[in-house]
Amino acid sequence: MLRELFTPSVQHSLDIIGIFVFAISGALLAVRKNFDVFGIAVLAEVTALGGGLFRDLVIGAVPPAAFTDLGYFLTPLVATVLVFFLHPEVERIQGAVNVFDAAGLGLFCVTGATKAYDFGLGLTASAAMGLATAVGGGVLRDVLANEVPSLLRWDRDLYAVPAMVGAxxxxxxxxxxxxxxxxxxFAAATAFxxxxxxxRFHWRAPRAWNRRSSAVEEA
Amino acid sequence: MLRELFTPSVQHSLDIIGIFVFAISGALLAVRKNFDVFGIAVLAEVTALGGGLFRDLVIGAVPPAAFTDLGYFLTPLVATVLVFFLHPEVERIQGAVNVFDAAGLGLFCVTGATKAYDFGLGLTASAAMGLATAVGGGVLRDVLANEVPSLLRWDRDLYAVPAMVGAxxxxxxxxxxxxxxxxxxFAAATAFxxxxxxxRFHWRAPRAWNRRSSAVEEA
Amino acid sequence: MLRELFTPSVQHSLDIIGIFVFAISGALLAVRKNFDVFGIAVLAEVTALGGGLFRDLVIGAVPPAAFTDLGYFLTPLVATVLVFFLHPEVERIQGAVNVFDAAGLGLFCVTGATKAYDFGLGLTASAAMGLATAVGGGVLRDVLANEVPSLLRWDRDLYAVPAMVGAxxxxxxxxxxxxxxxxxxFAAATAFxxxxxxxRFHWRAPRAWNRRSSAVEEA
Known part of the structure; x- marks a missing residue:
């Protein structure tokens, strides 16, 4: 039973918003990779639901929420239709999309950690699951698109750390x-x-000590 | 308990045929990627059993059928031996292999959806699991071979839609x-x-609206 | 309940050693791929715990040991710190790292097969799970790093076969x-x-029959 932090309808609305913005990010990458409309839908679904699906499999919450709540499943399809027809417009508001994505990140690290604890995981493991819930969908998105996960790359602004802090x-x-x-x-807002x-400030994490001097740059 | 649509032995034979042809497709890709014999076997197993394995993990049918039915596990190894020694001949009958692959697609979308419903998923979720069962192995095959999943690419003939219709x-x-x-x-035959x-007619799905005009082609 | 082959503390120490050396191999690849410090930590965790996580999901041992034993989770972080600051030194002792990696391989194929059998899998399936436990983390490592899994490549020394023999x-x-x-x-030592x-002797597995004559080399 998920700890009731908010009224169920508020919680559900927040989840749907998080799923929607993650789905937008997946659909946009699919358009950039030149996928067809079904590829866009698959990448939207995977990005939006992958993190929660992984969490639910690990904590033994089967069938996962992604397959029991119809709204969770249909929301990425709405995002697909939107991006399919309006992607130049959506690209143009990339800044806004990034803000929503940050909101999804903040939200999912909190709900992921809470749900994991409710299913009996320890404190450290619950924090790890909060992180995995928040970033897992994006990693799966990049793996399916055959790219190095942007989570792991040094030349991207910090993404994991805010989720870690929130969880x-x-x-x-x-x-x-x-x-x-x-x-x-407050935790979700801090991560956000x-x-x-x-x-805004292009915070980045350091690469390995001595990296610059001891190895050829490979990007 | 899997709904008994056919006598168990008929059902089992159909499953084995589907697994065999999917394994052939995995083994052929492995040969093209220049993998060694163990790489061929791994890719054959993953392609043949990956979709059903994912479905069983999601619906909570553990241990998955892939690990409880010895025939399911050994069939891809037979396909591996065949492709290892005869791959030029198998390549030459690629057309026939594609027909069998289509048969596997039709079969797995039906059995996947049925099994998911029997394990308590809703109707929409069961249809989604039927699709995932049919196409999941091929996606895992392409991810392991470090290629963009052909399921997602716009320049491949429709693959997901027939499975969607069947499911x-x-x-x-x-x-x-x-x-x-x-x-x-009838459902399996329709998908097939x-x-x-x-x-035959190279049906393809559309890419995002305005794609051609607004973005550089990247393949 | 895991069959008690050794005293629990001996068993646990062996597990931690195996996890540590696998984590080192993940962290070193992350440095080579130019990931930042969080990317290094993620790849270390995935490499070290991925095989066991997959096994536990398949056999229904949830939550997986990776999330219930704090030592399993923290060990890869120690490896991350070590590689982060000392990676040129760690690279220099690559030979030693490979020896430890071989030890991890031998250990994990044995404990993986044993645990799978204890959870009710058949003999062949248990052997397959032993193999998957030993090599799964390395495959996930390479997939996340967007490389063809070295397990599958013909130009790498045998890796799967020793684990198969041990399992x-x-x-x-x-x-x-x-x-x-x-x-x-004895089984673990044989695999090791x-x-x-x-x-030492660069044993390799054959590629498909006729491969050299019938196809262009693609590496």
């Missing part, structure tokens, strides 16, 4: 029995704002 | 309580014939 | 009710030594 805040709150609607909103700041 | 017919039959050996055979027609 | 020895011992600390150590010999 860690959740488990700290759980540890001190202080997880409620206010604190979890950190990601916005990372994009 | 959709199954859940419509379930909805109206009309699923039996005759109707499920649609795929044959797609190959 | 097969385990299930033969199980079949004749002779699995104990001595025989399982076979892998060392494969590296």
């Amino acid at each position: 860690a805040m959740v488990v700290v709150c759980i540890r001190f029995d202080a997880l409620n609607a206010a604190t979890s909103t 704002l950190l990601r916005l700041a990372a994009m | 959709a017919m199954v859940v419509v039959c379930i909805r109206f309580d009309a699923l039996n050996a005759a109707t499920s055979t 014939l649609l795929r044959l027609a797609a190959m | 097969a020895m385990v299930v033969v011992c199980i079949r004749f009710d002779a699995l104990n600390a001595a025989t399982s150590t 030594l076979l892998r060392l010999a494969a590296m």
Whole structure:
């Protein structure tokens, strides 16, 4: 049973928004890779639902929410139709899409960590599952598109760290029995704002020590 | 318990045939990618069993059929031996292989959707699982071979749509309580014939609207 | 319940060693691919825990050991720190790393097969799961790094065969009710030594018959 931090309808609406913006990011990559309309739909579904699907398989919540809630399944198809017809317009508002993607990141790291804890995982494992829920869909998206996951690349703005921070805040709150609607909103907002700041100021993570001097650059 | 549409031995024979032809397609790609004999065997196994394995993990049917039925596991190894020694001959009958692959597609979308429904998924989710069962192995094959999944590419003949139609017919039959050996055979045959027609007439799905005008072609 | 071949603390120490050396191999590839520090950590975790995670999902052991034992999760992070600061030194002792990797391979094929059998899989399926446990992490590592899995390539020294032999020895011992600390150590040692010999003498598996004459070399 998922801990009820918000009323179910609020929680559900937030989930749908997160799924929608992740699906947009998958559909846009599919258009850039020149996939056909079914490829766009598949990449939208995988990006939006992949992280939660992985989490549900790991914690034993089968069948996963992605296959029991019709809204979760249909939302990426709406994103597909939108991107299919309007992708130049959607590309043009890439900035806005990135903001929504950051919101999805913040939301999913919190709900992922919470659900994992409710299914009996320890605190550290729950934080790890929160991170995996938030970034897993994007990794699957890049693997299917045959690209190096942007999560792993040094030349991309920080993506994992904001989700880590949000998920860690959740488990700290759980540890001190202080997880409620206010604190979890605060954790999601922190992850969201950190990601916005990372994009704004191009925060990047360091590569291996001595990397520049000791190896040929391969990008 | 899998709904008994056919006698178990007929059902099992059909499964083995589907697994065999999918394994041939995996083994042929492995030869083209210059893999060694173990790489050929791994790609044959993954292509043949990957879709069903994914379905079984999602619906909670563990251990998956791929690991409980020895015939399912050994059939891809037979395909491996065949392709290893005779691959020029197998390449030459690529047309025949494609026909069998279409048969596997038709069969797996029907059995996948049926099994998912028997494990408690809803109608839409069962149709989605039928599609995933039919195409999942091929996607895993292409990911392991480090290629863009041919399922997603616009320059390949329709593959997902026939499986979608077959799986959709199954859940419509379930909805109206009309699923039996005759109707499920009809659904599988429809998917099979649609795929044959797609190959014969090179049916393709559209890429994103305005794609040609607004973006550089990247293949 | 995992069959107790060794005292739990010995078993746990062996697992941690195997996880550590696999994590080193993942972290080194991440450095070579120019990933940032979080990419290094992700690839270390995936390489070290991926094979066991796959096994646990398939046999229904959820939540998987990777998420219930904190030591399993933290060990790859230690490897990450080490490689991050000292990767030129670690590269220089690549030979030693390969020896440890061979030890991990021998260990994981044995524990993987044993655990699969304890969860009710048949003998052949248990051997297959032993192989998957030993090599699965490396395959996931290469997929995430967007490379053709080295397991599948003909131009790499034998990797799968030693694990297959070790896993097969385990299930033969199980079949004749002779699995104990001595025989399982012998199986792990055999796999370990076979892998060392494969590296020393560059044993390779054949590619498809007629491959050289009938097709263009593509590497």
